[in-house]
Every structure is written in C-alpha cells, then in structure tokens.
Amino acid sequence: MTVSATNVFASGFRLRSGEDLNANTTTPLNQVITQANTSESQIATQTAGTFPRTTSVSLTAFATGGQANATQMAGVATNVTIVATAADSVKLPAGIAGRDFYLTNTSANAMQVFGNGTDLINNIASATGVSHAAGSNAIYFCVSSQPAARWFRVISA
Numbered sequence: 001m002t003v004s005a006t007n008v009f010a011s012g013f014r015l016r017s018g019e020d021l022n023a024n025t026t027t028p029l030n031q032v033i034t035q036a037n038t039s040e041s042q043i044a045t046q047t048a049g050t051f052p053r054t055t056s057v058s059l060t061a062f063a064t065g066g067q068a069n070a071t072q073m074a075g076v077a078t079n080v081t082i083v084a085t086a087a088d089s090v091k092l093p094a095g096i097a098g099r100d101f102y103l104t105n106t107s108a109n110a111m112q113v114f115g116n117g118t119d120l121i122n123n124i125a126s127a128t129g130v131s132h133a134a135g136s137n138a139i140y141f142c143v144s145s146q147p148a149a150r151w152f153r154v155i156s157a
Helices: 020-026 029-036 041-045
Strands: 057-062 077-082 087-093 100-105 111-114 130-132 137-144 151-153
Touching: none
Parallel strands: 057 077, 077 100, 087 111
Antiparallel strands: 100 137, 111 130, 137 151
8 A cells, every 4th residue: 555645744733834844754654654554464574583462361380380391371461270289380481672461360379470591570580480379460571682581570469
C-alpha cells in the first residue's frame, strides 16, 4: 500500500505553523503507515530472539523443582495450574531487553521461578530463583539482554 500525503499538519490552535511541522517531520507519513501495517510475523522475523505472543492456559510446574529441568513458560501469559509440592519450578525464556511476561499461579502451592542460564531475577541468581506464591500474579520484565540478562518482577499480594 502506497500512501502519499503532503501538508499533513494543518495550522491551528497551539501549533506554531503546520508548514513548520511538515518541513521538520523526519519520518514521512507513508513510511509510518507502512511500519504500522507490518504484520506481527514480519516483526518477529525482523527481531532476533522473539517469543511467541501466545498464552498458555494450563501449565504444570516441574515436580521436585530446580532450574535445569524447570518447565519452560509457553507464552507471554502463562497460568500455572498444577504445583504438586512447594518449590516445583518454571523457567523464563532467555532474557532480551524489552520482553515482559505475565505469570499467574492458581495452584494451592508456591512455585519457584528461574531465569535462563545465568540471568538474574530481582538481582537474585537464576540458579536460586524466586518464590511465586500460590494464588498470586506477577509481571516479569527484562531490562538488559544476555549474557546474564536482568529480570525484575511486580507481584500481587
């Protein structure tokens, strides 16, 4: 789709001058529209290390816990419904700055959440992990990429 527009900023209330804005706009309107119409799969192809924008309705935490065999989160919104014993585990994917994940634990037991490799979660070593209480929700967000990505979380009461 090709769109061409000139003078997209009309003069008006509180604008210096529409002509000044048109002259000083660094990204042409047709380029912005083209970027906005880019499909999610095209964006995923362009972005290294993307994670599927899917949800996992029901996930079981790995019995006996630990980082090595922890159940890998399956999408950006994951609901862990089975945590058979306290400290059974799930694992975040490889950390890439800008990623965020919603994790809820609807089971009756607390689970342990691990990062990938040497990642940190709230400045805690990934091999240790962090406890995620039963009945709570959290947003895990990554602020720096591999190696040793840094994850932080905001958790509900």
